[in-house]
Amino acid sequence: MKRIILAAALGAAAFVSPGALDVEAASGRFGVAIIYNGSGLGAASPVVNTLGGSLAVSFAKGFFLSLQPALDLYWTNYEWTGERAVPTETERGEGNNAFILGFILDLPVTATLRFSDRIGMAASLGPAFVMRAAFANDSTAEYADEMAANLAAISSYFWASGRWFYPSAALRLDVYLQQNFTFAFGVRGLLPVYNAWTGNADFLDEGILHITMSMLVGLE
Numbered sequence: 001m002k003r004i005i006l007a008a009a010l011g012a013a014a015f016v017s018p019g020a021l022d023v024e025a026a027s028g029r030f031g032v033a034i035i036y037n038g039s040g041l042g043a044a045s046p047v048v049n050t051l052g053g054s055l056a057v058s059f060a061k062g063f064f065l066s067l068q069p070a071l072d073l074y075w076t077n078y079e080w081t082g083e084r085a086v087p088t089e090t091e092r093g094e095g096n097n098a099f100i101l102g103f104i105l106d107l108p109v110t111a112t113l114r115f116s117d118r119i120g121m122a123a124s125l126g127p128a129f130v131m132r133a134a135f136a137n138d139s140t141a142e143y144a145d146e147m148a149a150n151l152a153a154i155s156s157y158f159w160a161s162g163r164w165f166y167p168s169a170a171l172r173l174d175v176y177l178q179q180n181f182t183f184a185f186g187v188r189g190l191l192p193v194y195n196a197w198t199g200n201a202d203f204l205d206e207g208i209l210h211i212t213m214s215m216l217v218g219l220e
Contacts, residue, residue, distance in 0.1 A: 022220070024066070025056040027184070029214030033074055035087065036209075038202030042086030048074040050210065052104070068110040068124060072210070074102045077137060080150040084200065085157045095143030098134040098154045104190070104210075105129045106168050120174040128168040128190050130208070132158045161198045166190035166208065180218030187211055 030051050037045040052072030059065060079088035079096045088097055108126030115121070134155045136147050158164070170188035177183055190208040195201050 022058045022061065023055055024058045024220055025180075025182075025216045025218050026053065027056075027214045027216040028053045029072075029184075029186075029212045031072075031186075031210060031212035033072075033208050033210040035076065036204055036207045037087050038205035039081075039084065039086050041081050041084075042079055042088045044087070046076045046087045048076045050074045050104075050212070052212075054106075054214070056110070056216070064111055064113065066110050066112065068108055070104075070106040070108075072104040072106075072212075074104070076100050076102070078134070078154055080153045080157075085154040090137075093138050093140060093143070095138050095140065095146030096150045097137040097147075098151050099137040100154075101133045101135070103131045103133075104166075104208075105131065106188075108168060108170065112174075114174075114176075118176050120176065122170075122172040122174060122184075124168070124170040124172070124188075126168060128166045129164050130166050130190065131164055134158070162194040163192070163198070163206070165194060166192060170210075174216070182216040182218075184214045184216055185212070186214065 030049070033048050033050050035046050035048065037043070050072045052070060054068050054070035057067040057069070077088050077090050077092065078085045078098050078100050079092055106126065106128040108124035110122050110124040112122045113120055134151055136151050138147050168188055168190045170186055172184050172186035175183045188210040190210065192204065192206045195203045195205055
């Protein structure tokens with residue numbers, strides 16, 4: 001499964017390699033993401049900070065469709081219930097608290113429309129991959145064995161059964177400030193389709209609603 005994600009990342013890199021397609025713009029962005037906890041276990045749905053960036057890669061100059069690969073980083077905490085990983089409080093102890101570092105790799109095709117000299121919008125649709133690395137967040141010596149076992153279970157859970165695959169859809173409002181500088185406000189949803197075949201959770205469990213503010217800088 002990790003090989004599939006690596007292949008997707010390498011494919012994205014090939015798209016933006018010199019001579020392949022034209023990179024028209026780059027952006028840096030920050031935002032917040034709500035990760036839905038539909039399990040009824042652990043903590044409430046976490047609201048996490050995100051940092052990331054994206055590229056706008058054109059298929060042809062002036063064409064309204066482009067490829068806009070993006071990578072965002074977030075962090076939160078999870079615990080192991082014995083059957084599944086669920087969000088938990090930062091202060092959770094007893095060898096059952098993993099610090100999760102998440103990476104959202106999105107590879108959407110984006111349609112961009114310009115309504116005036118100042119305002120435009122964009123809509124995106126495509127595959128996304130949520131890659132989560134787990135680290136021990138309880139260093140209490142007496143719970144070292146429990147922490148190691150729970151950490152291994154959480155890591156395995158997130159990589160099993162396609163729990164890294166999230167189709168995404170997004171809308172973005174563009175405000176053109178001046179030549180080559182655009183402020184953007186975006187909303188993106190990432191759908192946990194793997195719940196359709198794992199069958200052990202609410203269908204929207206671990207779904208992500210991502211709200212971002214970004215600055216796009218033209219490179220041409």
